Amino acid sequence: MTHASDNDNVSYVFRYFDVQGYGETTRMLLTFLKLDWSEELPEWPKEKENQPFGHLPVLVEKNSLGETAFVLSESQAIERYLARKYSLMPADLQQAARQEQLRDQLTEVQKYHFEYCKATGTRKEILVDKYREEASKLAEVHARVLRENGNNGHYVGDKTSYIDIAAYAFFKFFRSEGPRALEKQLRLFEPENAPEIAKLNATIEAEEDLAPYFASPANSTRPTTLFK
Ligand SMILES: N[C@@H](CCC(=O)N[C@@H](CS)C(=O)NCC(=O)O)C(=O)O
Numbered sequence: 001m002t003h004a005s006d007n008d009n010v011s012y013v014f015r016y017f018d019v020q021g022y023g024e025t026t027r028m029l030l031t032f033l034k035l036d037w038s039e040e041l042p043e044w045p046k047e048k049e050n051q052p053f054g055h056l057p058v059l060v061e062k063n064s065l066g067e068t069a070f071v072l073s074e075s076q077a078i079e080r081y082l083a084r085k086y087s088l089m090p091a092d093l094q095q096a097a098r099q100e101q102l103r104d105q106l107t108e109v110q111k112y113h114f115e116y117c118k119a120t121g122t123r124k125e126i127l128v129d130k131y132r133e134e135a136s137k138l139a140e141v142h143a144r145v146l147r148e149n150g151n152n153g154h155y156v157g158d159k160t161s162y163i164d165i166a167a168y169a170f171f172k173f174f175r176s177e178g179p180r181a182l183e184k185q186l187r188l189f190e191p192e193n194a195p196e197i198a199k200l201n202a203t204i205e206a207e208e209d210l211a212p213y214f215a216s217p218a219n220s221t222r223p224t225t226l227f228k
Pocket residue numbers: 021022045048054055056057073074075076
């Protein structure tokens with residue numbers, strides 16, 4: 001894998017809110033890849049009109065002179081840009097697509113939580129049912145893929161890959177206060193129901209290249225969303 005220590009002399013600014021939300025996978029990737037990066041918390045909504053898609057996160061890539069060279073919106077496009085650029089994504093299209101389908105499934109389920117925070121009345125009840133159905137399927141699919149890879153704490157092979165990191169960020173989100181309200185009745189991702197996921201979590205927490213991520217207190221206390 002090309003870690004950024006073989007540096008291409010670029011640096012990154014990750015512009016987002018101080019929440020896990022749609023940003024945690026990218027924070028983990030930037031750290032894992034040993035990239036030169038910093039976090040920017042813009043004044044909001046003042047800075048909204050200055051963002052290409054009007055929302056965050058946004059990744060800004062700077063060249064060796066510190067000039068903006070590339071600006072990217074949409075969290076999953078950002079993740080995949082980094083994963084591909086630094087060879088964390090398989091070159092084989094089918095192998096890459098297998099990781100991407102698992103990652104997209106995580107986002108679909110996470111969205112139920114975001115919507116649940118804002119919903120009222122019967123819509124809230126519908127979302128609990130939707131979450132139950134989709135999260136149960138997700139737990140089943142992810143446990144199976146992890147099992148089929150030998151239950152070694154990785155989805156693919158024996159090294160940390162893009163989907164390992166995205167899945168860890170997702171399970172972290174649902175272990176946090178707030179999202180736990182949806183998950184806690186089901187306990188789909190808890191060790192007694194999903195030992196494969198527990199093994200993934202432990203493996204990622206022991207990943208040497210993520211040690212700076214786990215050592216930073218900000219990463220263990222960051223709220224899940226902007227919603228109360
Ligand atoms: N599909 C987008 C969703 C981005 C999104 O909804 N961002 C929210 C925060 S998590 C935002 O910027 N909210 C403030 C606003 O839209 O004014 C992505 O994956 O990046």
